Amino acid sequence: MKNTFGNKVNIFLFLLPALVLFFGILIAPVILSGYYSFFSWDGMKPIAEAENLGFGNYKELFSSTEGVNAIGFVKAMGNSLLLALLSVFIQLPMSLGLALMLGRGIKGERAFLSIYFMPVLISTVVIGQLWLKIYNPSYGILNVALRGMGLDSLAKTWLGKKETALAACFVPILWQYVGYHMLLMYAGVKSVPTELREAAMLDGATDGQINRFIVIPYIKPILKVSVIFAVTGSLKSFDLIYVLTNGGPFHSTEVPSTLMINMLFLRNRYGMGSAIAVILILTCFAFSLIINAIFKQED
Amino acid sequence: MAKDIFDKPKSGGKSISEVRRTSAVGKVFIYIGLIFWAFINLFPVYWMFTFSLKSNKEIFGENVAGLPKEWLFSNYSSAMRTGSMAKYFLNSTIVAVATILITLIAAIMATYALTRFKWKGRKLLNSIFMLGLTIPIHASLVPIYVILKNINMLNTYWSLILPYSAFSLAMAILISSGFMSEIPKDLDEAAYIDGCGVWGTFIRIIVPLMKPAVATVGIYTFLQCWNELMFANVFINDSAYKTLPVGIQALSGQFTTDWGPIGAALVVATFPTLFVYLFLSGKIQESFIAGAVKG
């Protein structure tokens, strides 16, 4: 038994397609980015002509925090970590709740499942434009509703104020992906063997108890996947923020990805953009290892 | 909130039917909640559809959320006239289907090697694969461009299929291992003893049991590539291979944009995917019921 399952040739053959794709297309660019991140390079001149800064770009990223023209990387990282936190503690529980309710088998299960997933399928352009309309200061649904309830003082330029812009960006992001995680968890809930459920029911367990003691432990591997997606997705978030505020007002909604795009393609600071990419990759990687470890410990 | 409703103290003697009955009141509340959430999630679809039939004037202020005052079906004809949306749609489909297939094949094979074989370094390799989740797509743009140029693949479907597959791979492996770990090991060991080789076991036992994973990975891979714009914009210079998001972008002008036709194009791009999803999600449920019985 052990012999065949340890067969190196077979292992290699099974891994081959994934390895080729992975190293050819994903890892090679990362290594290149790592190399570029040490240079003050505009991305166009031959790199040999660029000045080697050593860790200069990295130092600047973490020290340039004050002033109008500061890169503000630390703040941007903070914003995306906050999003990750909200995602894990608000979005995922909602997804789990929905997945458990639907997975139990209620009437209209399929219809609900399909509807809840729709925001994920709709392109970010649409979601972004929709929320721009919701937040619009003069005719936006939100302000109109507030004024209609006599709460005029609460009506705001939601995306134009430093204090509210970040929260206003987070709400659509969190909302859009509830369905994304729900579907993943639902798939898990559905794979719980019916016998397990029935046995527990015969023992007189309530639905809540079944969920807590049988379903959730059973779908732990899927929950782990969800948490990892939520955290890395939040750290890399870009699309909706780009549509809604593009980092503004006054850089209050910057996240690492918006800064990176700015450096790579607007400011022609390719080296600096690469440095942001490298930090982003390392942070995400560290988090996914930590999450893995946490889940392992719980077993 | 579901917990509050269901979490009653265990009452040993209660029959199943009793438990069901008592939660009937709670069910009403659950349904109200579910339906409310459904409305919130359906709204974008409704909004996108109505906005595709409006003029800029209505979209910007006059009539943001209502039904169009004037139903501008001409938005659709002007969206379809732009470039060749039908061709772009076909291109997007080709790219998406090929990406899903390649991702599935590579991911399920790799997952098998990573979860069923015991060998040194598999944990390390698993972690390295996770790195794929962490790479921001934008940072890889230029390096991948250079790689594709060197292997002469720019301006082909492959220039999108390969990067999309590579970027979906980590996610696909993660999802697949979640599912594969739920398949009892006795099954493949029994098959092996019955004389199926490693490959036979893989193809005859594992792959059929991975159906739920296939559907899930398929949907998530599709999501990654259907709306992708950055690579599609840069790697394809030839109209013959352009995908939908690029085509839709071409609907906005440098300084003026007519949003109605963009809405129309977005509807054309989204509604088929909604239908495909509805179809697939049905399949997921079916496959789960099948899987649960076997498991």
Add this chain to the structure above:
Amino acid sequence: MKKVLAMLLALSMVFSLAACSKEETKPAADTSTPAATTTDDKKDEAKPATDEKIDLEMWCIATESDSNRHSYEAAIADMAAKYPNITLKWEATENQAYKTKIKAAVQADNMPDIFFTWSCAFLGDFVSANRVYCLDEEYANWKSELPEVMLGNTTYEGKHYGVPLTMNIVGLFANMDLLKQVGYEEIPGTYEDFIKCCDALKAAGIIPFGCAGKETWCVTEYLESVIEKSCGAAALNDIFLGRATWNNAEVASAVDTFQSLVNNGYFDPDGIALTNDEVKANFIAGKYAFYMNGTWNCADFAGNADGFGAKVKVAEFPVINADKATLGQLIGGPSDTLAVAASSKNAATAAKYCFELGKNICKYGYLDGCGLPAWDSSSYDTSSVNALTQSVAAICANAKEYVLFGDTAMAADSANTYLSYVEQVYGCAIDGAGFVAGLSKDIG
């Protein structure tokens, strides 16, 4: 279930086969188009370029819905008729996406023969990376039709690298219906009068200015005009082009002047969170009296289905400090440009083609009202040009000096720094002194 899977598989096989076969035919086609090589192009120039079959590739931003689309199509059709031996394959990409696309192509050295670009710093970066073909030799043949002054923004170290198309300036657009409500039949010509008009509008409950704070370039359309009309065109030009520092007390007080307009409530307070599309829609809907923006809007306003064009007039911003500035000092200039890649296999032919194509695009673009001609326009029949564009032409006829838009004139990094500061000024987070102090520290 099995059937479905089998069908899906079969279908996908068909697709992947289709993908393969397409892929196989591709390299054959590729060999005819120039692979990006850095071979010296001098050899080609010796050959007579007119009768051999040549394929050229061009990238531009004239997408189907862009107002310039028609001028490109018409110009390319003219060229195809005149040069049957040259096949031009052209692709249009949306404005923002194009910036990424062309930069990535330059980085990977995979450019088309002819490409659209913006003048000054945008093209300058490509030139300093040695990726652009020098047009000096070819320009000699076009001197009589294209005044050298129009090449200023695409000349680097004395060499010409770009063919200008149309040019645009910043215009003060006014909704005359609203101005009439407060007793103005014309756009006020002096600054005092202008301010009085704004006060009257405000008193009547009409918002004077609409400006998209979310797209900072829209704020610069106002700010740069105020600075120019306070300090003079030469001073601003020197600063933008790095010949003088930002440390300039007059600029600081001009910025304060702009900020006083904001503080006086002349600007729509909601504007800070709006995009230009939204602000423009508001202006057309009659929400604002004035809208300062590029004259590329003329064709749009004139062609508005609800007859908005008849309500609009355009003027230049009034002079604030007559000691330093005069009328005729404008913001704008030729920015839309075509250039030829140094890697082009037929660079000499492409250069010749590029000039003539540019000339045609310029002509059709002007006649369509998309902008003013950078080329000699004395032979055009301008009777069909819309009234707004004609009044812009009249303004430009009296032009004394142009200052190119700051974010186009400055190098990419500085331009974005500048935009950060402009955003702060518009949000009243810093004043004029803070603006010049910060910029002179960060840019120079």
